[in-house]
Amino acid sequence: xxxxxxxxxxxxxxxxxxxxxxxxxxxxxxxxxxxxxxxxxxxxxxxxxxxxxxxxxxxxxxxxxxxxxxxxxxxxxxxxxxxxxxxxxxxxxxxxxxxxxxxxxxxxxxxxxxxxxxxxxxxxxxxxxxxxxxxxxxxxxxxxxxxxxxxxxxxxxxxxxxxxxxxxxxxxxxxxxxxxxxxxxxxxxxxxxxxxxxxxxxxxxxxxxxxxxxxxxxxxxxxxxxxxxxxxxxxxxxxxxxxxxxxxxxxxxxxxxxxxxxxxxxxxxxxxxxxxxxxxxxxxxxxxxxxxxxxxxxxxxxxxxxxxxxxxxxxxxxxxxxxxxxxxxxxx
Amino acid sequence: xxxxxxxxxxxxxxxxxxxxxxxxxxxxxxxxxxxxxxxxxxxxxxxxxxxxxxxxxxxxxxxxxxxxxxxxxxxxxxxxxxxxxxxxxxxxxxxxxxxxxxxxxxxxxxxxxxxxxxxxxxxxxxxxxxxxxxxxxxxxxxxxxxxxxxxxxxxxxxxxxxxxxxxxxxxxxxxxxxxxxxxxxxxxxxxxxxxxxxxxxxxxxxxxxxxxxxxxxxxxxxxxxxxxxxxxxxxxxxxxxxxxxxxxxxxxxxxxxxxxxxxxxxxxxxxxxxxxxxxxxxxxxxxxxxxxxxxxxxxxxxxxxxxxxxxxxxxxxxxxxxxxxxxxxxxx
Numbered sequence: 001x002x003x004x005x006x007x008x009x010x011x012x013x014x015x016x017x018x019x020x021x022x023x024x025x026x027x028x029x030x031x032x033x034x035x036x037x038x039x040x041x042x043x044x045x046x047x048x049x050x051x052x053x054x055x056x057x058x059x060x061x062x063x064x065x066x067x068x069x070x071x072x073x074x075x076x077x078x079x080x081x082x083x084x085x086x087x088x089x090x091x092x093x094x095x096x097x098x099x100x101x102x103x104x105x106x107x108x109x110x111x112x113x114x115x116x117x118x119x120x121x122x123x124x125x126x127x128x129x130x131x132x133x134x135x136x137x138x139x140x141x142x143x144x145x146x147x148x149x150x151x152x153x154x155x156x157x158x159x160x161x162x163x164x165x166x167x168x169x170x171x172x173x174x175x176x177x178x179x180x181x182x183x184x185x186x187x188x189x190x191x192x193x194x195x196x197x198x199x200x201x202x203x204x205x206x207x208x209x210x211x212x213x214x215x216x217x218x219x220x221x222x223x224x225x226x227x228x229x230x231x232x233x234x235x236x237x238x239x240x241x242x243x244x245x246x247x248x249x250x251x252x253x254x255x256x257x258x259x260x261x262x263x264x265x266x267x268x269x270x271x272x273x274x275x276x277x278x279x280x281x282x283x284x285x286x287x288x289x290x291x292x293x294x295x296x297x298x299x300x301x302x303x304x305x306x307x308x309x310x311x312x313x314x315x316x317x318x319x320x321x322x323x324x325x326x327x328x329x330x331x332x
Numbered sequence: 333x334x335x336x337x338x339x340x341x342x343x344x345x346x347x348x349x350x351x352x353x354x355x356x357x358x359x360x361x362x363x364x365x366x367x368x369x370x371x372x373x374x375x376x377x378x379x380x381x382x383x384x385x386x387x388x389x390x391x392x393x394x395x396x397x398x399x400x401x402x403x404x405x406x407x408x409x410x411x412x413x414x415x416x417x418x419x420x421x422x423x424x425x426x427x428x429x430x431x432x433x434x435x436x437x438x439x440x441x442x443x444x445x446x447x448x449x450x451x452x453x454x455x456x457x458x459x460x461x462x463x464x465x466x467x468x469x470x471x472x473x474x475x476x477x478x479x480x481x482x483x484x485x486x487x488x489x490x491x492x493x494x495x496x497x498x499x500x501x502x503x504x505x506x507x508x509x510x511x512x513x514x515x516x517x518x519x520x521x522x523x524x525x526x527x528x529x530x531x532x533x534x535x536x537x538x539x540x541x542x543x544x545x546x547x548x549x550x551x552x553x554x555x556x557x558x559x560x561x562x563x564x565x566x567x568x569x570x571x572x573x574x575x576x577x578x579x580x581x582x583x584x585x586x587x588x589x590x591x592x593x594x595x596x597x598x599x600x601x602x603x604x605x606x607x608x609x610x611x612x613x614x615x616x617x618x619x620x621x622x623x624x625x626x627x628x629x630x631x632x633x634x635x636x637x638x639x640x641x642x643x644x645x646x647x648x649x650x651x652x653x654x655x656x657x658x659x660x661x662x663x664x
Contacts (some may be wrong), residue, residue, distance in 0.1 A: 051599075060597040061569070061598070176515075222380035224592065244596075245596070246593055249593055254590065255592050255593055256588040256592055258588045259557065260578070260587050260588055261581055262588055263575055263580055263602065263604045265385070265392040265393050266573050266604065267393065267604045268604050268608070269601070269603040269604075270603075271599070271600070271601040271602070272595045272597070272600050272601075274599060277599070
């Protein structure tokens with residue numbers, strides 16, 4: 001067995017957009033395992049928009065990513081050595097081992113998963129944090145009832161695709177917003193949304209109105225900015241908004257809510273949330289998502305970059321909406 | 333008995349700020365009472381910020397005020413004639429009889445009140461819609477716990493003054509925002525708030541920080557705009573925001589939420605509401621407020637304009653923050 005592995009650290013903090021020079025690829029020694037620890041070979045690294053926030057020095061809901069330390073990130077892999085009785089070599093696990101070929105973790109921070117019937121990568125998407133994010137927003141914030149219209153931005157992405165499918169299963173009208181005709185066609189034809197608005201087509205307001213003839217009762221917001229403002233104008237009274245992300249502002253652009261007045265006049269509710277703070281609901285949510293997955297009721301799509309060195313460009317692409325479905329890096 | 337009364341109608345819709353020419357004083361005949369109807373002599377007219385919204389043609393949560401019709405408004409007065417067995421001449425009642433010396437109403441739209449121990453005007457303030465607005469926001473949206481910091485804008489006004497006093501009674505730290513040293517002194521010294529920030533003093537952010545050393549856990553927002561953005565920066569994680577008004581934008585100025593990102597990163601909840609839609613809770617709320625009033629635990633202050641003809645200027649002043657406490661027009 002090799003005695004080293006590769007990792008990517010944060011070399012510098014971005015000024016505005018993320019650039020490849022913000023990262024540095026390193027080879028480091030595998031540390032010796034302590035009691036209770038597990039050594040994992042990572043097969044997949046999950047890339048997610050929240051990473052952009054962590055790269056800034058400003059404290060957000062979490063501490064900033066430290067410079068010269070392994071970039072934070074969710075991973076799925078296989079145990080190669082264990083000094084923890086709960087894990088054995090060969091076990092498939094997910095964890096937060098970061099942008100690295102291998103990683104050592106306390107067993108308490110790993111989750112054993114069954115990859116015999118479900119692809120390992122799905123545990124970073126539909127059956128992982130993105131899936132739980134959609135499940136939490138729909139169930140805990142949006143309270144969407146059958147017949148209501150639910151809208152989700154970044155609809156072809158890892159979170160949005162699950163959100164819309166869950167809404168459809170509940171009997172809602174599911175409307176997506178995505179960038180480009182190809183993504184929109186996928187959202188409607190493959191995922192089964194009722195409609196999808198292409199925000200790049202240049203007639204956002206007209207298209208939104210056509211896609212939501214009865215208005216919007218609940219929004220799952222991933223993007224913010226102009227798109228959110230346009231969606232607000234379609235909201236019905238007492239609408240609910242799950243605020244999950246504001247990708248539009250992650251590079252430092254302003255993401256004002258210009259139609260804030262509508263929050264009052266339409267008596268809307270809005271709540272920002274971070275799904276990792278609600279671990280108590282993960283078992284319930286993952287059980288429901290797993291059952292739907294087993295029944296073939298949840299479709300998903302992945303954008304897979306090959307090799308750790310491809311991770312920086314893949315993240316940069318993700319932040320610009322270049323991915324199509326869940327963005328992963330395949331490490332092995 | 334006279335056969336006519338005076339009223340003020342909406343003559344033209346404002347472009348930007350309200351001007352006196354938007355109104356017209358008229359003398360009209362008292363209509364003959366139909367079965368079930370009650371004729372009321374209005375003693376007090378309530379002026380409230382929501383009136384500005386109704387004066388615009390755009391449909392908000394309610395239909396616009398019709399041109400050439402009596403301006404909408406809450407009133408308190410005395411029954412002078414009745415064809416409704418539930419009401420007799422001499423009864424004190426509140427209703428929505430508008431900017432008028434008298435009014436005819438279906439009995440179902442009037443509320444009999446006891447003015448023997450409590451001044452009739454209080455039923456338009458602490459024990460009326462403004463008081464209920466504060467009660468609803470604090471109890472149904474802000475969920476403020478003892479020891480938490482609660483902030484309210486327009487703190488010396490009809491709603492804000494009740495909000496802060498209710499928060500103090502609950503064991504919260506109550507912080508107000510008001511315009512001018514005199515109002516701020518009243519909010520702290522008379523109403524018993526822990527602190528009050530003068531937004532006209534030119535150092536809003538510094539003063540807010542000093543007044544909220546432990547951050548803000550819940551906001552009751554009446555104003556919107558820059559003040560709200562500044563308050564957002566002081567919010568603690570999981571803070572709650574009751575969005576009651578956006579006076580800053582009632583004349584057409586933009587009222588963007590520029591710090592919208594904080595709604596996400598601090599996992600805030602925000603809900604816009606209109607208290608008149610929650611009539612089911614009025615009996616409970618008014619009973620609580622009445623009990624506190626009887627115990628001398630709710631102080632209030634009124635700005636009283638004399639005579640119906642003074643109503644337009646009084647409303648214009650209210651929208652500019654010139655009132656000090658609940659703005660009323662005394663009609664008799």
